[in-house]
Amino acid sequence: MAQYRRIGVTHNNDVAIVSFNDKKILDEASIQELGAELFGLVEQQKMGDILLNFTNVEFLSSAALGKLITLDRKVKASKGRMKMCNIRPEIFEVFQITKLNKVFDIRKDETEAMTAFG
Amino acid sequence: MTESSPHHDSSSDQAAWQKSIDLPSERGASRLIMEELLDRLGEHGWASADIFSIHLAAEEAIVNAIVHGNKLDTDKKVHVECFVSPAVARIEITDEGEGFKPNEVPDCTQDDRLEVPNGRGVMLIHNFMTRVEYNEKGNSVLLEKVRDT
Numbered sequence: 001m002a003q004y005r006r007i008g009v010t011h012n013n014d015v016a017i018v019s020f021n022d023k024k025i026l027d028e029a030s031i032q033e034l035g036a037e038l039f040g041l042v043e044q045q046k047m048g049d050i051l052l053n054f055t056n057v058e059f060l061s062s063a064a065l066g067k068l069i070t071l072d073r074k075v076k077a078s079k080g081r082m083k084m085c086n087i088r089p090e091i092f093e094v095f096q097i098t099k100l101n102k103v104f105d106i107r108k109d110e111t112e113a114m115t116a117f118g
Numbered sequence: 119m120t121e122s123s124p125h126h127d128s129s130s131d132q133a134a135w136q137k138s139i140d141l142p143s144e145r146g147a148s149r150l151i152m153e154e155l156l157d158r159l160g161e162h163g164w165a166s167a168d169i170f171s172i173h174l175a176a177e178e179a180i181v182n183a184i185v186h187g188n189k190l191d192t193d194k195k196v197h198v199e200c201f202v203s204p205a206v207a208r209i210e211i212t213d214e215g216e217g218f219k220p221n222e223v224p225d226c227t228q229d230d231r232l233e234v235p236n237g238r239g240v241m242l243i244h245n246f247m248t249r250v251e252y253n254e255k256g257n258s259v260l261l262e263k264v265r266d267t
Contacts, residue, residue, distance in 0.1 A: 026177055028145040059170065061177055062242060066235035073233060090170040097245045098238050099227040 187213030217256030
C-alpha cells in the first residue's frame with residue numbers, strides 16, 4: 001500500500017476517492033508533494049477512475065490548479081476519468097474565472113459523482 | 119528583515135490598520151504577513167468571501183514577486199505595504215526585479231491554453247480585486263478591494 005501525507009485514498013468499486021489533508025493548499029513544498037502523490041495514483045497505482053473530494057479544502061492557489069490540470073491530463077492520457085465534488089463556492093469561482101470548469105468534470109457531491117461514473 | 123509596528127492612523131480613520139514588511143525572497147515567505155493580514159480583515163468585519171479573494175490575490179502577487187520578480191535571489195527583498203479599514207483593503211507589493219508587462223501575459227482561458235498548468239495568478243488577481251495597478255516598470259503592484267455597500 002502506498003503511504004500518503006497530503007491525501008487520503010479510499011476505494012469504491014473501481015473508483016479511487018481522494019480527500020485532501022490540507023485545508024489550505026498554497027505552500028509550494030506541500031503542492032509539490034501533493035502533485036507527486038496524485039500523479040502516483042495514475043502512474044504507479046494505475047488507477048483509472050479518480051474522484052477528488054474537496055470537502056476539506058478552504059483555499060487553493062494557482063500553483064495547486066496547475067497540479068490538478070496536469071493530473072487531469074495524465075488521467076485522460078491513460079484513458080481514465082477524473083471527477084471533482086464538494087467544491088465550496090469561493091473555489092468554484094476560481095475554476096469559473098480560469099474557465100477550468102469547462103476542463104474539469106465537477107459534480108455536487110460523492111453520490112452524484114459516483115452515479116456519473118456509472 | 120525590517121518590520122514596522124502596526125499603528126493606528128488617528129487623523130483620517132480611527133480603525134485603520136497599516137503595516138509594512140520586507141519579505142525574504144524564498145518560497146513560503148508570504149506566511150510572514152498573511153496570517154496577520156487575514157486576522158485584521160476579520161477584525162474589520164470583512165466577509166469570508168472577500169477575505170478569500172484578498173488572500174488569493176495577495177498570495178499570488180507575493181509569490182510572483184518572489185519567484186518571477188526577484189527570481190528567488192536571497193539578496194533581494196519583497197516590500198509589502200498593507201492598509202486595512204472597514205471600507206477598503208489595500209496591499210502594495212514591490213520587488214527588486216526588472217519588472218514585467220502585465221498585458222503581455224497570455225490569456226489562460228483561450229482554448230489552446232486552457233490546459234497549460236501555469237499562468238493563472240495574474241488573471242485571478244484582476245478578477246478578485248476592485249482595482250489593480252502596476253507601476254511603469256512593472257515591479258510594483260497595488261491591489262485594492264473596496265467593500266460592497
